[in-house]
Amino acid sequence: MTNKTDAQQALTLGDRVQADRVHTSLYTDPAIFEQEMDKVFSSTWVWVAHASEIPEAGSYKNTYIGVQPVIVVRDRKQKVHVLLNRCRHRAATVCEGKKGKTNSFVCPYHGWSYSLDGALRGVPHPESYADQLEKGELGLVSLRVEEYAGMIFATMKNDIEPLVDYLGPAKKWMGLFMKQGAGYPIKVAGEHRFRFPGNWKIQLENTTDAYHFPLVHKSFLSSVDKQTEEMLDFVGGSGYVEDLGNGHSVMVMIPQLIDLEENLDAPIPARFAELAEQLRAEGHADQEVRRIVRAVGGSGFNLNIFPNIACSMAFFRVLQPISVNETEIHHAVITMDGGPQAANQARLRLHEHFQGPMGFGTPDDSEAWERVQKGAGAGKDLWIMLNRGLAGEKPTPDGRASDVSAETGMRAAYQQWKKLMTA
Amino acid sequence: MNTELITQVAAFIWQEADMLDHGEYAQWLESWTPDGLYIVPIDPEQTDFANTLNYAYDNAEMREKRVARLGSGESISTSPVPRTVRDVSRFRVLSNDGTHVTVRCAQNLREFRKDVLKHYTADVSFELVRSGGSFLIRRKVVRLINSTDTLQGIGYIL
Numbered sequence: 001m002t003n004k005t006d007a008q009q010a011l012t013l014g015d016r017v018q019a020d021r022v023h024t025s026l027y028t029d030p031a032i033f034e035q036e037m038d039k040v041f042s043s044t045w046v047w048v049a050h051a052s053e054i055p056e057a058g059s060y061k062n063t064y065i066g067v068q069p070v071i072v073v074r075d076r077k078q079k080v081h082v083l084l085n086r087c088r089h090r091a092a093t094v095c096e097g098k099k100g101k102t103n104s105f106v107c108p109y110h111g112w113s114y115s116l117d118g119a120l121r122g123v124p125h126p127e128s129y130a131d132q133l134e135k136g137e138l139g140l141v142s143l144r145v146e147e148y149a150g151m152i153f154a155t156m157k158n159d160i161e162p163l164v165d166y167l168g169p170a171k172k173w174m175g176l177f178m179k180q181g182a183g184y185p186i187k188v189a190g191e192h193r194f195r196f197p198g199n200w201k202i203q204l205e206n207t208t209d210a211y212h213f214p215l216v217h218k219s220f221l222s223s224v225d226k227q228t229e230e231m232l233d234f235v236g237g238s239g240y241v242e243d244l245g246n247g248h249s250v251m252v253m254i255p256q257l258i259d260l261e262e263n264l265d266a267p268i269p270a271r272f273a274e275l276a277e278q279l280r281a282e283g284h285a286d287q288e289v290r291r292i293v294r295a296v297g298g299s300g301f302n303l304n305i306f307p308n309i310a311c312s313m314a315f316f317r318v319l320q321p322i323s324v325n326e327t328e329i330h331h332a333v334i335t336m337d338g339g340p341q342a343a344n345q346a347r348l349r350l351h352e353h354f355q356g357p358m359g360f361g362t363p364d365d366s367e368a369w370e371r372v373q374k375g376a377g378a379g380k381d382l383w384i385m386l387n388r389g390l391a392g393e394k395p396t397p398d399g400r401a402s403d404v405s406a407e408t409g410m411r412a413a414y415q416q417w418k419k420l421m422t423a
Numbered sequence: 424m425n426t427e428l429i430t431q432v433a434a435f436i437w438q439e440a441d442m443l444d445h446g447e448y449a450q451w452l453e454s455w456t457p458d459g460l461y462i463v464p465i466d467p468e469q470t471d472f473a474n475t476l477n478y479a480y481d482n483a484e485m486r487e488k489r490v491a492r493l494g495s496g497e498s499i500s501t502s503p504v505p506r507t508v509r510d511v512s513r514f515r516v517l518s519n520d521g522t523h524v525t526v527r528c529a530q531n532l533r534e535f536r537k538d539v540l541k542h543y544t545a546d547v548s549f550e551l552v553r554s555g556g557s558f559l560i561r562r563k564v565v566r567l568i569n570s571t572d573t574l575q576g577i578g579y580i581l
Contacts, residue, residue, distance in 0.1 A: 189475070189476060190465060190466075190476030192465075193572075194573050194575060194576075196575070216499065219492045219497035219498035219501075222491070222492070222495060223488040328573055345473055345474060348474070348475070348476050348480075349480060351476060352476065352477055352478070352479060352480055353485075356478050356574075357574040357577045358463060358478045358479045358577050358581075360492055360498075363498070363500035363501075364498050364500045367500040368499065
């Protein structure tokens with residue numbers, strides 16, 4: 001255990017989340033991390049996959065809920081199952097590899113085999129069990145699964161509210177985000193994966209932090225054309241951050257890009273002129289060209305869905321806690337399934353430009369987060385300040401909102417954290 | 424075995440490696456054909472780089488931007504600048520038509536920045552075009568052996 005000061009000992013978990021600040025121990029205390037795996041990640045809806053990642057019967061994806069390995073799999077009847085990746089005999093994982101396709105799950109240790117829905121199908125040399133093995137009781141543990149707008153969530157808490165109720169006003173924003181398919185189905189077409197030595201909540205905060213953008217991403221802004229740079233100069237602009245309840249929030253950076261199917265008559269940005277020309281040459285009608293080009297640029301907002309997924313402008317940001325001071329992030333690229341090749345190539349190149357270990361944005365974010373964790377090692381009794389934009393916060397039909405660089409979204413997430421951790 | 428050709432391509436590739444380890448980026452940018460592509464893929468089996476997600480897929484414009492960023496001092500992940508030393512070896516000429524030479528080689532790179540020493544091993548393929556007694560790079564594909572793993576920031580050119 002960590003050595004706690006007297007002042008820290010006296011603080012309850014609830015005390016550590018105030019209206020305008022959270023205690024440093026939320027980033028640094030291994031005991032709090034252990035509790036989070038149980039009270040947050042095992043007690044709410046957690047995003048596990050986009051439907052396009054498991055397109056066919058037998059398609060699977062390995063992922064984690066908190067630190068527990070799970071398999072997301074589509075069975076022969078197209079039903080999606082989320083199964084604990086643990087043989088019911090002696091616990092070995094029954095599925096390896098990030099993604100793939102299979103007919104069944106067979107444990108490599110003693111050969112117990114399971115069907116795609118997790119049912120125990122066969123046990124080699126069953127005679128030793130003298131017909132006393134309760135096969136019906138020994139299927140892979142199957143979790144409750146629900147899907148909205150192609151996004152698949154699972155939960156270990158069987159009596160939790162339906163997913164649609166949990167998402168609440170976030171659903172509207174998910175619908176808007178999926179418009180970047182420009183009429184084609186959205187497809188996850190790969191991802192950049194990286195880790196940083198810091199707590200998962202540092203990344204959770206970052207997706208709703210406009211304040212850092214001009215500073216941390218100065219080198220990225222220097223690499224884009226003037227028009228794009230001006231579009232991304234949103235701090236101090238007319239955007240806003242809105243608390244959507246249940247820890248979810250939306251940060252609207254570019255209000256004119258909330259709905260990608262509106263403003264189709266707006267001039268095509270210079271950086272997409274060549275793409276538009278190419279699409280026209282391929283025979284796409286003018287409105288269709290405008291719709292596709294606008295979708296390629298991505299949405300003008302980040303939607304943070306508590307606790308582990310964000311719809312972030314043009315990609316999915318997936319957060320996976322590893323330990324109190326290590327976090328894995330996936331930035332999944334989105335393409336238009338069956339859409340024009342030139343448009344999808346443009347999306348891939350835009351993703352590579354900012355994201356990933358060699359991108360012009362992600363490494364700088366990662367460096368900043370690493371320094372947050374390092375700095376949090378000093379002054380154990382100090383607080384993380386989250387009071388930006390508090391003074392201007394006003395009620396809205398869906399929650400509360402303040403200016404674009406307000407820490408409203410972070411406050412929303414921490415209030416949900418507090419609710420779950422003190423339940 | 425054409426040892427004379429191997430010596431020629433090795434000398435060129437060693438020179439490129441030395442430029443990158445010593446930050447001679449202006450000269451490095453001039454080592455390319457105008458249509459040259461610098462690619463760091465994610466999937467080690469991938470060959471259709473244009474239609475898949477990579478770590479880097481740089482044409483001339485992106486190479487210039489990458490170089491500008493590394494030297495700009497605007498990026499906290501590259502200030503301080505990482506120090507690198509790379510060994511390139513195991514050269515094998517895969518094809519040679521007199522103008523174009525395709526070479527595959529092994530690269531072991533050590534990086535030190537702040538208080539961390541990292542090691543990246545890669546299979547590197549070059550498509551070189553003969554030019555004025557030397558070569559220009561038409562394509563360089565760096566296949567990291569751990570490309571499918573989680574990586575941290577790479578603030579230099581592999």
